[in-house]
């Protein structure tokens with residue numbers, strides 16, 4: 001998906017919400033858990049209920065891969081069902097030596113036609129280039145993640161030729177030279193909102209994928225205050241807070257209500 005189309009969708013809907021389809025089988029409403037295509041039915045109902053309030057869906061592949069062949073089938077059926085107006089993100093956190101990354105890119109950009117994939121930067125440039133080679137596809141590189149373990153490496157101070165800085169800052173500076181704001185985004189956890197002003201100094205133009213509102217306690221208000229740019233530049237993800245808002249037959253309506261709440265709050269920040 002071209003950046004201009006994404007921005008247009010966000011402005012039209014007054015929403016930069018990404019709904020995370022982390023559809024863990026044993027958390028589905030009881031009536032769907034034992035059905036052969038329970039995850040597909042669940043995802044379709046969630047998509048129908050939330051598509052007017054969000055601009056993107058993020059499929060965390062772990063919840064599908066865990067189920068083997070059936071999981072991959074559910075993932076493909078879900079990607080097929082998501083309207084083309086919505087950015088389809090494979091949250092797969094891949095990255096390997098070049099020829100292997102090329103196969104990951106083929107898997108998630110061609111075999112299953114996602115628009116974007118999350119990638120870990122640890123293995124460097126040749127591990128990321130194969131994803132960037134695809135036109136109109138997005139490579140979303142982990143920057144500063146939402147979890148406690150971000151302190152182990154990402155928030156370590158390092159000394160480079162130019163400055164002393166956090167490791168994640170060096171990642172943003174370096175990786176942003178390999179692509180452009182048209183094909184590269186970065187993950188910034190909502191729980192790290194205090195760092196967003198610094199992040200925007202390094203990458204003012206790029207879109208940020210921001211997970212961590214809802215269950216992980218990140219604040220949409222803070223993220224929006226420090227993260228929004230002239231083109232909006234944010235995709236804020238919530239998974240469990242939306243898809244598991246309700247636990248019975250009413251789950252889709254409950255999910256819709258929460259997605260709508262997020263959208264209405266976002267509308268205040270971008271109007």
Ligand SMILES: O=C(O)c1cc(=O)[nH]c(=O)n1[C@@H]1O[C@H](COP(=O)(O)O)[C@@H](O)[C@H]1O
Pocket residue numbers: 020022060091118144145146147187188189211212213214215216237238239240241
């Ligand atoms: O790459 C991600 O999406 C991601 C990065 C990060 O720093 N933190 C994070 O929570 N995520 C993912 O974002 C989703 C968050 O889910 P909820 O906490 O249920 O909203 C999960 O799929 C996580 O794997």
